[in-house]
Amino acid sequence: MSDDLLDSIFEKAVSGRTLIKNRRTLTIDYVPDKLPFRDEETKTIAQTLSVVLKGARPSNLLLFGKPGTGKTAVIKNVVQRLHQKAKELGIEVTVPFVNAKTANTGYKVLYEIAENMGINREEEKKLQVHFTGLSMGEATDRILDFIQKKKKLHVVLIIDEVDSLVDKNGDDILYNFTRANEQMSGGFISLIGISNSLTFKDKLDPRVRSSLSEEEMVFNPYKVEQLQKILAERAKLAFNDDVVSSAVINLCAAMAGRENGDARKAIDLLRVAAEIAERERLDSVEERHVRFALEKIEKDTNYEVLKNSTTHTKIVILAIMKSKNGNTGEVYDVYSSLCNNFEHEPLTQRRITQIISELDQLGLITSDVVSKGRYGRSQRIKITVPTLTVREAFKDDPSLSTLDLAD
Numbered sequence: 001m002s003d004d005l006l007d008s009i010f011e012k013a014v015s016g017r018t019l020i021k022n023r024r025t026l027t028i029d030y031v032p033d034k035l036p037f038r039d040e041e042t043k044t045i046a047q048t049l050s051v052v053l054k055g056a057r058p059s060n061l062l063l064f065g066k067p068g069t070g071k072t073a074v075i076k077n078v079v080q081r082l083h084q085k086a087k088e089l090g091i092e093v094t095v096p097f098v099n100a101k102t103a104n105t106g107y108k109v110l111y112e113i114a115e116n117m118g119i120n121r122e123e124e125k126k127l128q129v130h131f132t133g134l135s136m137g138e139a140t141d142r143i144l145d146f147i148q149k150k151k152k153l154h155v156v157l158i159i160d161e162v163d164s165l166v167d168k169n170g171d172d173i174l175y176n177f178t179r180a181n182e183q184m185s186g187g188f189i190s191l192i193g194i195s196n197s198l199t200f201k202d203k204l205d206p207r208v209r210s211s212l213s214e215e216e217m218v219f220n221p222y223k224v225e226q227l228q229k230i231l232a233e234r235a236k237l238a239f240n241d242d243v244v245s246s247a248v249i250n251l252c253a254a255m256a257g258r259e260n261g262d263a264r265k266a267i268d269l270l271r272v273a274a275e276i277a278e279r280e281r282l283d284s285v286e287e288r289h290v291r292f293a294l295e296k297i298e299k300d301t302n303y304e305v306l307k308n309s310t311t312h313t314k315i316v317i318l319a320i321m322k323s324k325n326g327n328t329g330e331v332y333d334v335y336s337s338l339c340n341n342f343e344h345e346p347l348t349q350r351r352i353t354q355i356i357s358e359l360d361q362l363g364l365i366t367s368d369v370v371s372k373g374r375y376g377r378s379q380r381i382k383i384t385v386p387t388l389t390v391r392e393a394f395k396d397d398p399s400l401s402t403l404d405l406a407d
């Protein structure tokens with residue numbers, strides 16, 4: 001590529017009009033001060049937590065809701081205000097926040113809790129929770145000892161995406177933390193779990209389930225009109241005047257509202273659409289940019305989900321693609337024979353039925369019930385993602401090395 005060409009690209013980047021005046025307000029970490037349509041949820045969570053300011057233990061709390069319904073945003077706002085108030089009143093509260101999905105392993109969750117609580121700033125090494133090297137039990141004991149004996153702390157522990165912790169590690173950590181108060185003489189710990197899986201509770205031991213859900217709250221999906229308002233507010237912060245019309249906002253809201261009422265998706269659509277318009281060096285975002293954005297986002301998310309699936313989920317997807325009639329029995333047979341090819345022990349049919357229903361929820365497959373006249377009805381499962389995307393997403397997985405997607 002010639003120097004002149006590169007130079008002109010960079011030149012244009014500087015001289016071109018940027019449509020986005022504050023990019024930060026469109027990033028995933030940005031939490032606005034005001035969250036319209038979440039007053040009730042904010043109030044109830046704040047009331048539950050407020051007792052900590054009087055030295056009492058708040059109830060454990062479980063927050064549920066589909067992706068992009070504002071769970072993380074609401075809790076972050078409440079906790080920030082709680083910290084502020086506690087500081088004004090000179091009260092010590094400790095509110096460690098971990099995201100179990102990004103922390104990735106059970107041990108890493110414990111390590112981050114310890115980091116957040118300042119345990120690793122202790123002088124004595126034997127009180128610290130090191131990055132590696134301790135058993136899970138020892139790490140838990142050190143955290144609980146710190147809360148109880150060492151500092152008599154009032155702890156509200158928030159575990160976001162808690163279902164991913166349970167999927168990877170079972171519910172031992174939750175069991176230990178929810179039960180700890182029974183033995184504690186000084187200090188206490190309350191637990192707030194956040195999950196976007198509505199079936200998450202079924203995976204818990206009944207004892208953990210009942211302690212963790214002393215209180216529960218469900219965040220409902222946003223309606224299209226609510227998404228419009230949320231987007232309009234965000235657009236004021238993010239864009240220069242006259243860049244985004246209400247038609248563009250309404251289209252983003254309609255697209256994001258059609259399926260899940262997901263505010264993240266609505267904001268993503270607006271951001272990606274604006275980026276496309278910027279690249280075209282236009283002065284405003286057009287509706288066609290939103291349609292491009294939808295295509296791009298869907299392709300990217302499907303790819304990410306497929307790439308990060310477990311090996312068995314991947315094999316199930318392959319089985320669905322290879323099966324002729326797409327009924328559950330046939331998919332299971334193809335799955336079992338693929339497992340043999342890849343030298344994996346097949347999971348039970350019950351588990352595979354569960355995986356199929358998870359894939360359905362994620363929108364990666366559709367499953368229709370087709371009538372077969374007097375022979376009754378049967379299910380027909382079909383994949384919704386192009387073969388090319390599946391091939392791209394699976395190509396680096398060493399456990400599928402003999403994979404042949406050509407047929």
Ligand SMILES: Nc1ncnc2c1ncn2[C@@H]1O[C@H](COP(=O)(O)OP(=O)(O)OP(=O)(O)O)[C@@H](O)[C@H]1O
Nearest residue numbers: 035036066067068069070071072073196230263264
């Ligand atoms: N009521 C609201 N007003 C303004 N912005 C909102 C509102 N609800 C959510 N958002 C924004 O939408 C995005 C997604 O919200 P959030 O991360 O809280 O969703 P979530 O329920 O935690 O989803 P997930 O289950 O996927 O973690 C964030 O950028 C957040 O700022």
Ligand SMILES: [Mg+2]
Nearest residue numbers: 071072073160
């Ligand atoms: Mg969240």
